Amino acid sequence: MAEKRSFVLDRFLKKAAPFMSLLLMVVLLTLLSPYFLTLDNLTAIALQMSVVAIMAIGQMLVIISAGIDLAAGSVMAFSGVVAALMMSQGFGIWPAIIAGLLAGLACGLFSGVLIAKGHLPPFIATLGMMGIGRGLALLLTGGKAVFGLPQSFSILGGGRIADLAPGWIDRLAGGVPIPVLFTIVLAVVFHLLLTRLPFGRHIYAIGSNPAAAKLSGIQVPQNLIKIYALNGLLCGFAGIVSASRLSTGQPTAGTGAELDVIAACVIGGASLSGGEGTILGAMIGALIMGVLRNGCNLLDIPDFWQRIAIGIIIIAAVFSDQYRKHQNKKI
Numbered sequence: 001m002a003e004k005r006s007f008v009l010d011r012f013l014k015k016a017a018p019f020m021s022l023l024l025m026v027v028l029l030t031l032l033s034p035y036f037l038t039l040d041n042l043t044a045i046a047l048q049m050s051v052v053a054i055m056a057i058g059q060m061l062v063i064i065s066a067g068i069d070l071a072a073g074s075v076m077a078f079s080g081v082v083a084a085l086m087m088s089q090g091f092g093i094w095p096a097i098i099a100g101l102l103a104g105l106a107c108g109l110f111s112g113v114l115i116a117k118g119h120l121p122p123f124i125a126t127l128g129m130m131g132i133g134r135g136l137a138l139l140l141t142g143g144k145a146v147f148g149l150p151q152s153f154s155i156l157g158g159g160r161i162a163d164l165a166p167g168w169i170d171r172l173a174g175g176v177p178i179p180v181l182f183t184i185v186l187a188v189v190f191h192l193l194l195t196r197l198p199f200g201r202h203i204y205a206i207g208s209n210p211a212a213a214k215l216s217g218i219q220v221p222q223n224l225i226k227i228y229a230l231n232g233l234l235c236g237f238a239g240i241v242s243a244s245r246l247s248t249g250q251p252t253a254g255t256g257a258e259l260d261v262i263a264a265c266v267i268g269g270a271s272l273s274g275g276e277g278t279i280l281g282a283m284i285g286a287l288i289m290g291v292l293r294n295g296c297n298l299l300d301i302p303d304f305w306q307r308i309a310i311g312i313i314i315i316a317a318v319f320s321d322q323y324r325k326h327q328n329k330k331i
Contacts, residue, residue: 017320018268018284025288029295036298043177049290050179051076051245052257054238056264056282057190058108058231063265064194065227066207066274067122071111072235072261073254074133079104080239081137084146084249093153097240104236105229107133112228116221130258137251146249157244179241183283186234191279203227207274263310264289266317273321288313 029036055072062069083100087093107129114125159178194200202223205213214220243249268285270277289310296306 015269015278015281018281018288021267022284022288022291025291025295029291029298033295033298036295039175041294041298043175043180045287045290045294046180046183047177048294049286050177050183051238051242052260052264052289053183053283053286054179054186054241055235055257055261056268056286057186057279058234059261060265060268060270060277060279060282061190061194061203061227062122062231063262063270063272064203064207064274064277065224066210067115067224067227068126068262068272069111069228069231070123070126070258071107071129071133072231073257074130074137075104075107075232075235076239076242076254076257077251078107078133078137078239079236080243080253081140081146081249081251083240084149084243085140087150087153088146088148088249093150100240100243101233101236104239105233108229108232108235109225111232112225115228116224134251141249141251143251145251149243149247149249153244154247155244157241157246179245182237182241186237187279187283194279199223199226204275207276209275260289260310263314266314266321271321272318 026037035041055076059069059072079100082103083096086096086099091099111122111125111129114120114128115122118125155178157179161176161178161181194203202213202218205216205218206220206223210220239253242253246253264285265277265282266272266285267288268277268281268283270281292309292313293306295301296303296309
């Protein structure tokens with residue numbers, strides 16, 4: 001009975017730790033800076049973390065399945081460049097967006113096939129895709145930013161709900177940035193996917209024990225391909241949102257973003273061993289990253305201290321997860 005209580009408490013603390021950490025950071029920064037807890041600053045944090053949060057949703061699916069994706073930033077840049085190039089050549093906004101999404105989907109599919117059918121370790125397959133995606137983005141643009149995007153395209157990444165929905169919606173939530181709305185909608189959709197659909201249960205089963213999942217009738221290779229394809233699609237969407245916000249297609253966009261995305265998932269409670277993690281955790285992890293960076297900027301803390309702090313948080317989160325698992329094995 002005592003062991004069961006200890007296990008339940010351990011699970012509760014693991015789930016509550018990211019939220020408590022975020023709450024503690026908010027309280028400290030509110031005391032240290034009068035500008036932190038203002039509507040404009042909180043809106044800026046939400047807008048800044050939206051691209052990372054969108055990619056963190058896909059990364060969370062991958063990590064739950066006991067994989068990892070190092071190509072998120074490169075796929076994001078490649079997809080954004082594809083969409084920007086099409087618009088700069090006179091294609092409409094919607095065909096360009098679809099092309100960008102398909103570019104991200106193709107990258108995810110390629111990684112998934114290499115892992116599921118080629119039996120490559122996820123680390124190696126996505127490391128290769130990281131080079132391919134970045135190389136294609138630089139090749140298509142000659143290493144230069146793509147300009148000449150339609151003005152209306154900027155609404156996608158920099159507009160507010162009021163730009164699209166006047167009337168009572170404007171009065172209720174007109175100041176909410178559109179990327180934040182996208183993030184919330186995607187988080188809800190993928191939360192339902194993980195918790196309400198068989199595909200979600202299959203992801204957890206594959207991450208917990210792929211051999212047992214296969215014996216229970218789950219098509220492991222097909223599901224892995226779907227997981228990486230969805231992840232690529234979300235990275236492609238993040239690239240389009242980023243291109244819209246910058247009003248340019250940047251082949252160097254998202255450099256190092258994969259580390260922020262993985263960090264958001266790990267800080268949010270995902271286990272790199274697979275089988276554990278939630279979409280809410282990914283959102284809280286992305287918020288922690290956003291709040292930390294914003295707070296450091298408000299307090300004039302140099303960038304290298306931000307990097308050190310994020311590194312320490314990642315190590316602490318992974319150490320806590322591994323220590324907990326080691327203790328459970330002893331029991």
